[in-house]
Amino acid sequence: MSLVGARVLRKEDPNLITGNGQYVDDLQPAGCTSMVFVRSTEAHAKIRSIDTAEALALPGVLAVWTSANIAQLANCPGGLPGLDQPLLAKDIVRFVGEGVAVVVATDRYIAADAAELIIVDYEPLPAVASLSAAMAPGAVVLHEVLGGNTVHFQDFENPLNEAFAAAPRTASLHIVNNRCAPSPIEPNVCLADWGRSGLTLWAAFQAPHHLRNTIAQYFGIPQDSTRVVAPDVGGGFGAKINFVPEFFLTALLSKEIGKPVKYTQTRSECLVAMLHGRAQEHDASVAFDNDGRILALKLTVTQDQGAYPNGTGMGLPVLTTAMAAGCYRIPAVAISWRNVVTNTTPVAAYRGAGRPEASFTIERLIDLIADETGVDPVEVRRRNFIPVDAFPYATHSPLAMYDSGNFAGALDELLKHVNYDELKKEQEKRRQDPAAKLLGIGFASWLEIAGFGPPGSLEAFGHLASWESAQVRIQPDGSAIIFTGASPHGQGTVTTYAQIAADELGIDFDRISVKHGDTAVVPQGIGTMGSRAVAVGGEGVKTASGRVYENAKRIAAHLLEASAEDIIIEDEKFFVKGTPARSVPWSEVAWKSFQPLELPGGMEPGALDSTVFQQVPNFSFPSGAYCCVVEIDRETGGVNIVNMYLVDDCGTVINPLLVEGQVHGGVAQGIAQALYEHMLYDPSGVPRTSTFMDYLVPAASDLPGYITGRINTPNPSNTLGAKGVGESGSVGAPPAVVNAVVDALSHLGVKHIDMPVTPIKVWNILEGAK
């Protein structure tokens, strides 16, 4: 029986449900010390002086460092040359939360006490906490080398003035895509031990090899004695791929004081120090005819980079603009983008990274076209979809060569679940009844770019390469170990890879283990991000398993005195097709694979061990159709999601249970962005949502149940046919939710509401209409 496609329970769970998981903060090596930060309370200020004397005098304190202690060191890797963040602020701070000093003490309570005793004297400077403030004439400049606050501007190649002038109709929107804090429940944690035999860094990270390569290079130490371990990691969502000063400081301090140094971020620090996501503003215009057919699209993305731009943050508007046209055939598309610095936390990847922003805008525009033309939103989508026979489909962007999909098929499947006509009638009825809650129905036909794997795709973000490593090794007893460079943090990769390998090798699922997250165990790897673990890493497991299986067949054939082409496997036994009575078990093949005297001519011991660096020719393009039904309380403005229908096309499903979990989790974060979450700053750059009391990560009572469905157009870029599903929900959900709210209020002339759609925004609209 094939395991690929089966609802298999996770190998990961027995440890995690019994408290036997091992997260970085759970490690407590002998002599372990604790590092605590003093972080800037000012958004923009000169540091006049830092008084550390009292802190240093506190018993138990082992070190207190400011930038003066590391003056000769380079700034934190990952930034843009000249605009990068120092490990500790030098003489100026540029955002609230920037590290100013660190204390190491024998325990975390003493370290925290000492941090309180450090006095930083600031001379405040004017701050710019929003894009408009940063771009205003005369605005204070964050980085003098720039001369302004715009880091980069990419203008339109052709602004499509004629297409717009000639079009029967045009419409425009200004859209704010709200800044979010990724907020994995485990914040950033790291533990460094730099002794005589080298540096070991345990880190809550999504790409340990990436960190190893970088940290060795940064310190100028050889990689053979640099080890990075990402043990169990409590969620990442893109926020744990960034290089932050914490990693480098714990390492340096461990070397300095000769003891392991651990840093455990508090939630309040996490909300301002872990890099944020989204934070874009869009100016979008669309030209269309009276039937709702799109003629041209124009999009300018302005990306808030926060105080220190980094490679990932700079890549976000590139991805957004590449996916600007969504799943629609649009004859002319013009894109432009701008990166701007502000006195806020730096911005980088957050689940979807650039693609949720794209799908939100195009899906809002589709509904705007429907509103303007009177054509039903579902019909506007159908009239503009790229048809199934158009793949491969070249878009306006060289990055995005769509290779598969069935956008109309997904919408058809969705509408089997949604009783659309009934809902529309019900909506009309409720509008007439002032006592009834308003009803809104919102659709999103979304598409994203994922499966980061084609050569060059991750190099552009500073990674070594874009392949993923997979080693499949048969043990002498016929059990198998898979070593992967993917670094899961909740995805269930141990289970999915064992499923893939079990099918390819004919070895029982229970006799396959998967090792990951330790550069001493898995020598090379790239990591888990951009929905690539199955589409690239899983394909690697399949390739390597296939190679091992071919050699195993040759050994079995040799033992059975048969020809390898005739050998098949069933129940872990190899035999010649048609004669199962004479067979050789996997365990014997495995054992003999290590014995030169038992091997066929030309084969060397160790033949049942294969390593591949899996490459793929293209990105993948997961897509889907979502529908959200909301009710709005006319008295409070509160939005309640009544139903959330989700049809995904992630290509081949390895494990439906895990795919479902990824969809739910992504949709939950998408709903959270649409209704609840917003990392807010006041005009002076002070964050107003820096604890879980103010930053509203939704609880079970804030979210609906989900109704899921699926279609499958296989990914042509790998033999599994899988596209990836980790980011899907966060791409598809926000436009579905906001389209539903706007639909509910459309009779009042509402065209758009920015996220998060809070009760007060809706209430103001309802009041204004009275």
Next chain:
Amino acid sequence: MTIRTSITVNGKDTSREVEARTLLVHYLREELGLTGTHVGCDTSNCGACTVLLDGEAVKSCTVFAAQIHDCNITTIEGAAQADGSFSPVQEGFRQEHGLQCGYCTPGMIMASTALLTENPNPTEEEIRHALEGNLCRCTGYEMIVNAVRWAAENPNFTSGGAK
């Protein structure tokens, strides 16, 4: 200032000199090495630190170790049945994929266990309400709700001691 505190944890007596300000969660994690109880916030919002105090769910980041002298604490390490079988709630989380990264899971399991003691057959709404103080960033909660329902439907689950 240090204080001697004696707490029964997962059926075993423990006794330590602790600073008055030592949080229960740090007592469990750092004094006793019971690292299954996690910390996810500093404002008592996330519930990752939930344990049972004399059978009731509490957030162990809001309790001082010295404050619960002579009390009974059950942590995730003590959640399984006497014969080593997973508890129905633990098994429910596994069966229904109620966890991804696992970081919120010990707290979720302890909070769900307390709920089922009080209300053995909760509705979906009651489950969502009871778990309001426990945040999960991975699952979107539906499968956690299903996990608790599974446990409610299989109160006599045992795996015969197999782990």
